[in-house]
Amino acid sequence: MTEHLQTLAVTSGRPATEPDAPLNVPVTLASTYIGGGDVAYGRYGNPSWTALEETIGALESGRCVTFSSGMAAAVAILEQLPHGAKIVVPRHAYQGMLALLREHAERGRFEPTLVDVQETDAVIQALPGAALVWLESPTNPALELADIPAITAAARAAGVPSVVDNTFATPLLQRPLDLGADVVLHSATKLFAGHSDTILGAIVTRDDDWYDRVVGYRSLCGAIPGALDAFLVLRGIRTLAVRLERAAATAAMLAERLATHPAVVEVRYPGFGQIVALVLSDAASADAVVRSTRIVRHATSLGGVESTFERRRRWETESPTIPEGLIRLSVGIEHPDDLLADLLAALDAAR
Numbered sequence: 001m002t003e004h005l006q007t008l009a010v011t012s013g014r015p016a017t018e019p020d021a022p023l024n025v026p027v028t029l030a031s032t033y034i035g036g037g038d039v040a041y042g043r044y045g046n047p048s049w050t051a052l053e054e055t056i057g058a059l060e061s062g063r064c065v066t067f068s069s070g071m072a073a074a075v076a077i078l079e080q081l082p083h084g085a086k087i088v089v090p091r092h093a094y095q096g097m098l099a100l101l102r103e104h105a106e107r108g109r110f111e112p113t114l115v116d117v118q119e120t121d122a123v124i125q126a127l128p129g130a131a132l133v134w135l136e137s138p139t140n141p142a143l144e145l146a147d148i149p150a151i152t153a154a155a156r157a158a159g160v161p162s163v164v165d166n167t168f169a170t171p172l173l174q175r176p177l178d179l180g181a182d183v184v185l186h187s188a189t190k191l192f193a194g195h196s197d198t199i200l201g202a203i204v205t206r207d208d209d210w211y212d213r214v215v216g217y218r219s220l221c222g223a224i225p226g227a228l229d230a231f232l233v234l235r236g237i238r239t240l241a242v243r244l245e246r247a248a249a250t251a252a253m254l255a256e257r258l259a260t261h262p263a264v265v266e267v268r269y270p271g272f273g274q275i276v277a278l279v280l281s282d283a284a285s286a287d288a289v290v291r292s293t294r295i296v297r298h299a300t301s302l303g304g305v306e307s308t309f310e311r312r313r314r315w316e317t318e319s320p321t322i323p324e325g326l327i328r329l330s331v332g333i334e335h336p337d338d339l340l341a342d343l344l345a346a347l348d349a350a351r
């Protein structure tokens with residue numbers, strides 16, 4: 001019997017059910033272990049990571065490796081590629097990813113080929129000669145969708161491994177390994193943790209070779225998660241389903257209601273998830289809005305119980321093709337009416 005993902009999010013990564021066993025795996029603060037076992041040293045393993053990895057692995061149906069951040073997980077994937085490798089990557093990928101690839105490109109380490117993920121044929125045409133195709137869907141912050149089955153099938157036929165950054169959708173809304181991807185990446189900092197209180201990353205794969213390589217790389221590069229951080233993310237995942245359900249319902253409502261406000265040029269919402277992009281006419285009006293709310297906090301990052309938003313182009317590293325007036329809104333679990341009233345008042349003030 002296979003349980004629903006909402007159940008696995010609660011039941012996975014628990015200690016064995018023997019009398020007086022704790023329900024939760026404790027936070028294991030240990031740099032070293034008694035010799036003769038499999039783990040030996042704190043850079044190679046920790047029971048708090050294992051519980052979290054079992055749970056994320058169950059949600060994506062694969063084997064999970066956790067890292068100190070989403071970016072550390074991304075680097076662990078990239079480091080498996082040969083020098084000068086061509087990487088097909090969305091032109092609107094997460095800005096940190098694009099900044100990292102730009103730096104590597106300057107040194108000749110990689111050759112990134114930027115694509116519009118919505119243009120499936122163009123992505124497929126860019127595959128020959130690539131060592132990796134990196135997808136993000138929906139993209140951050142433009143909320144564009146990629147045809148993951150079509151692109152990963154073409155990549156497989158061309159012998160190109162595929163990675164999907166599934167941070168925005170989470171396995172509850174999209175399971176890229178089922179859609180043909182070789183590797184899934186998560187910034188567990190966001191919806192998994194869900195409370196804006198820790199940073200952690202994860203990779204999930206069904207391919208033993210990828211698994212062995214990224215585990216080995218983690219042990220040597222040392223970008224390991226802290227035990228307390230792993231505990232916090234696992235605690236966050238326990239409530240992921242209800243948080244996401246509430247936040248996504250509010251996001252859909254806000255996307256519809258805010259679209260008709262005269263200060264809003266365009267609302268982007270892919271129809272699922274809890275991120276909404278509000279495009280205002282220019283940077284000044286967007287900046288005025290993010291300064292005018294009482295409930296929604298002006299902060300970067302996303303996926304917390306608290307609603308946050310920011311004008312993305314305030315970051316120099318953000319793609320120049322993202323509109324200057326685009327505000328990325330991460331919808332939390334506050335009462336939907338309060339969020340609507342707060343945002344409408346801020347948009348009125350910005351006019």
Ligand SMILES: *Cc1c(COP(=O)(O)O)cnc(C)c1O
Binds near residue numbers: 167
């Ligand atoms: C935040 C984010 C990352 C980077 O993750 P960190 O945990 O901040 O290192 C990668 N991809 C996406 C889509 C993100 O939103």
